[in-house]
Amino acid sequence: MAGNLVRTAAGPLMMDLERFSVGPPEWDLVSTAIGHTTTGSVTPREYETFCAAYGADVTQWAGYPMLAGIRELRMATYAAVHAARHPQWVDQAQYRIDCLRGRHGPRPWHWKGIL
Numbered sequence: 001m002a003g004n005l006v007r008t009a010a011g012p013l014m015m016d017l018e019r020f021s022v023g024p025p026e027w028d029l030v031s032t033a034i035g036h037t038t039t040g041s042v043t044p045r046e047y048e049t050f051c052a053a054y055g056a057d058v059t060q061w062a063g064y065p066m067l068a069g070i071r072e073l074r075m076a077t078y079a080a081v082h083a084a085r086h087p088q089w090v091d092q093a094q095y096r097i098d099c100l101r102g103r104h105g106p107r108p109w110h111w112k113g114i115l
Contacts, residue, residue, distance in 0.1 A: 004016050026061060030067040031071060033068065036108070039075075040111075073100065079092055079111075080097065082115065096111055
């Protein structure tokens with residue numbers, strides 16, 4: 001998945017270095033996994049290809065539910081913060097909160113992008 005690395009004519013460019021960290025690789029893998037399991041932005045085929053390339057499926061890891069829940073909460077609060085300034089995102093923020101509260105059935109919920 002795209003992130004802090006951008007291709008340029010001069011070569012790769014790293015951005016947002018203040019957000020780089022060292023930690024368990026599962027934290028980064030969970031982002032792609034919830035794109036598949038939570039938001040529906042990663043198709044089953046894309047996720048299968050990703051897992052094959054990485055050599056593992058983080059959703060099978062015992063710690064996945066905890067990290068996925070943290071990521072989902074971050075995505076919902078991110079939407080809420082931006083909705084405070086951008087009324088067009090209020091519905092999406094509320095939808096994300098409602099999903100996390102169990103009001104929209106099982107995943108994937110097909111969240112829309114903010115910004």
